[in-house]
Each structure stands twice: as structure tokens, then as C-alpha cells.
Amino acid sequence: MNKKYCFFCFGFIFLVSCSKEIMNSFQGFKKPANFPESTYRFAENEITANKFELGRKLFYEPRLSRNNTISCGSCHIQSAAFTQHGHDVSHGIDDRLGTRNSPPIMNLAWMPTFFWDGGVFDLDLQPIVPITNHVEMDEIVENALRKLRSHPQYPLLFKKAYGDTAITTARTMKALSQFMLLCVSAESKYDSVSRNLGATFTSQEQQGYLLFKQKCATCHAEPLFTDFSFRNNGIAIGLNNDQGRYMVTLNDADKYKFKVPSLRNVEFTKPYMHDGRFVTLDAVLDHYSSHIQSTPNLDPLLSTGIPLNIQDKINLLAFLKTLSDRNFLTNKLLSEQ
């Protein structure tokens, strides 16, 4: 009996120290040395360990969905750089399907707009979309907040984070922002090379890098590997005639444009494009080299495609893999606890 009790105690202490250890490594938000200044308004949402922990719990909380089955983490899986591995379009509540591919939750502090069409301009407003979307979590935010209020833990977690137990829209959204803002990926081989931390590119990676700078970096600009612009990259118009950015601006010049995605961790974020139509990176490179379609508003940079021979593609793929950040994919701080 005593032994059992001791064992239980020991296990409990172990668990506590484990999560404590993880939080001991919590350093708040740190701008990586090779990154530009972030654009998120941290002054209105100062990062603290308690708010971050609350945000992480909310991120993995299925109660934010109508029938308590889908959490943010359902379609944003850490091991796939917070995308939904293996799904062309997001797979939500009641097995309903969305129309677009889940984008990674990564380096959002630098992102001026959210979603493939940039319809949301403030990270704090972002979670409202998947929570209320009929095919994603299909819940009314006010309802979700009610569930949190009657939960045995959340009022105390909100108190720890904000000083009292009130659970409001702003507090909930800002806590979620804190978690997402700390999903920073900046520890790839590329970063190690670019920060002179000792790593060097192989000759193949180096050749791929030179090629990348020549042929890809205008849109996939370093070091975030996107210029955050909206472009039509010449993929055929989808059967659902998704007009992308146009739906937000109603400007004809934006028809069929989608946000340039970052290429960080691209090795793990398949399938590719706004509707996940390409399942391999080879298919993506083949598209740029030989299958560009001349649809309205095709980006002028792509009007003749990107000439790439077989060796070029091999070198480019070698470089793209240097953007993989395994620490990001396995960092316990970002995992469901």
C-alpha cells in the first residue's frame, strides 16, 4: 500500500517536473538573428508564460468545435509543420471538407495577412474563422466561450493568465495568438548557414541555393521564403472556380491570385498549392518548368515558366530540404501536453 502510494507520488512529481522543465525553457518571443523585425503588435499582447500555456491548451481544445471533436490542432499537426498531413483540403467536423489546404502555423509574427486570400488582417481575429466555419469547427464563438466558462480548469487558467476568471473573446483570441506567435521556425540548416553557426551547404545544396536565388527568391523571398504577396502562379483554374484574393478585394486584377506560401519545412507540408493538388515537390517543380497555364492575371514572372533541367531540380530539392527545421516539428513546448 505504502509502496503503491510512493510510486503514485513519484509519478506525479515526475509529471509535474516534466511540464515544469518544458516551461523552464520558455523564453517568450525572440526574433531570430537573421529575421527582419516582426509585424505583430506585441505591445497589445505582451507574451507571458501563463498566457502562452493557456493559448496552447486552447489550440488543442476540441470544445472550440460544435460537437467537441475538432481542435485547431486537428488540421494543424506539429509533425507536419502544423499543416494537415495527407489532406488536400482541410478535413473538418462531421467529415466535411473545406476548399483549401491547411496552411502551416509558422512565423506568423511576420505575416501581414492570413489565409490563402488574405481576408484577415489581424492574427487576433484569425481563430474566429475556423471556429465558425461550417465545414471546419462549425461553432458559435460565444458558445465555445460558454463551454470554457463551465469547464473545471479554464476559469483558473484565465485567472493565472489575466488576473481574474473572466473569459472574454479578446482574452481567448489573444491567448491563442500567443501560442501561434511562438510557433517560430528558424533552426533549419539554412538558418545555421546563414547565421554562421558552423554548418555548411553540400555542393549540391549550394548549387540549389544559387539557382533558388536566381529563379525563385523574388516571390519566395529570404529569410521567410515568402514576400507575402498574392499571385497567380499559373496552376489551372480549379473546378470550383476558386477566385482567391478577388473574393476579398473584388478587384478584377486579383482574380485567381493566392498568397505566396513560405517554403520553410516544405519537405513536411505536402500536399501543395491552395487546394493541395500536387502531392510531391517534383510535381511542383514540373509545374513551374513545363505546365504553366495562361489564366487571367498570370504572374508576368511566370509567363514563360521557369526553365529547369533534371539536374537543376535535383539541386533545388536538395536546397529546399535545408529549410527543414526538425526542432520545430518536435519542440515539446509546442506540443499537446
Place this chain on the structure above:
Amino acid sequence: MKNFISKTLIAALSSSLLFATCKKDEVLPNNNTPEELASMSVEFDNIVGGQNLFLNTTNYTNAAGEQFNISQLQYFVSNIKLHKTDGSYYTVNADSSYFLIKESDAATRYARFKAPAGDYNQLSFVLGVDSLRSTMDISKRTGVLDPAGGHDGMYWGWNSGYIFFKMEGISPVAPVDPTGQRKFRYHIGGFGGYSAPTLNNIKTITIDLTASGIAQARKGRNSNIHLMVDVMKAFNGSTTLSIAANPSVMFSDYSVNIANNYTSMFYHDHTEN
């Protein structure tokens, strides 16, 4: 510390600048403590043509000759200003100047606020939510502006912004929708865009009170400006809106026509001083 002082200084300087510019615009200074202000209200009395508005039960006919009923009607009113004959005006405190008028909830027909005692001959307000508030930090959007509030969906999540005016109903000329109803849906919004310019359906409504009774705001009394809101005007205006041709109008170029139509919904009936 030095940083703090300079920040405070900048804040003080900029706020004094703000006051200085205000004076030029002849804004009435609000030196009054809240207890010294007079209670006022604007009443939004929704009607359809010459008839009372009854949700769901009464049929109306628009200029296109189409029969319809109304199942839901609600709109945002904000940025209330009161003008005097000398050209000066009082702007109601921005933090208490956002109202959601809902036909289904009689208590919301009054926009209640405080103003300095005085005689006001003109009222203006924004039908919708201004772009500043539409892009403000989420912590500043409480009450009717809470994007999560269960206000029957007066907020577009996917394209961040408020729905300014929402009218839905049933009409035999509307096509059968996926829910099996012949429903028309008009959700009008658009504050002009944040990351790129787009639709701007923010409308400022100005109403002269001289003919039907100026508002005499006095401490200890409530002056109520009673407006009639003829929602038939949303159908019948410079554009004749046809339910058959446009059963569903939301974030689209056509919404501009409806917004232009509904700016003429409001007229002053009387003032209870």
C-alpha cells in the same frame, strides 16, 4: 525611466494637439462631468412603406411588384453627432456610440447616450461601423461589436469586418435555396479594406430636425428623437431591387446599390423633449 518620460511627453503633446485641432472644428467642449450631461436617445421605428413592420407574419410588395415578408432586420448605428444652428457640434463619446438596432428586440430600438444640455437642430450618424473601429484591437470591440457575440452573425470572419445592415425574408419569387426555403438574404457591409482598398458601404446619414421639432437636451430630462425607418427604401430607390434577380446579396459589387438605396430610409417624425 527616460524612455517612459519621453513617451509620456509625446502622449501629452499629441493629446494636446488633438484638442487644439478639435477646437478649430468647433467641437463643443465636453467639460461636463457625466452627472451634468443630459440624457438623450434616438428611436429607430422600423416601418415598410406606410405600414408597421411585423416580422414573418405580414406580406409587403416592392416596386418590382414582388411580394415578400421580413424575418430578420438589424443594422448598426454609430458615431452619433448633434449639431447646433451656429455650426458647432457635439460628438457622442466614441466608446458609447455603437448600437445594434434589431427589429426582433424592442429594447434595441433606442440608441441612448449623453450630451451637454442645449438645442440641437441636426442629427448625424453612421449607418455601419467606421473603418477605424473595424480595424481596432479586439480588446476594444466589446458589447455589440464583440466579433464573437451572438448577434445573429453581424460579423464576417473570413473577410474581417462587420455586416452593417442585414435583412432577410421569404418571397415566392426567390429561388428555393439549399435549406428548402424561398429566402432572400441581404447582408451589406464593407468598410473599405485594410490590406487593399475595396468596397466601402459606410454611410453617413444627416437629418434636419428643424421642421419636426429640434431636440432640447436638458439635465434631468430625456430628449428622444423619433425617426421612422422605412426599409422599403432598401428595395425602391435609385436602383429597383428585384428579389427574383438578386435573391442573395452579400460582399459583392451589387451591394453598393442596396447601400445607396437604404441611405434614404430615415426620416424624422417628431421629438419628445
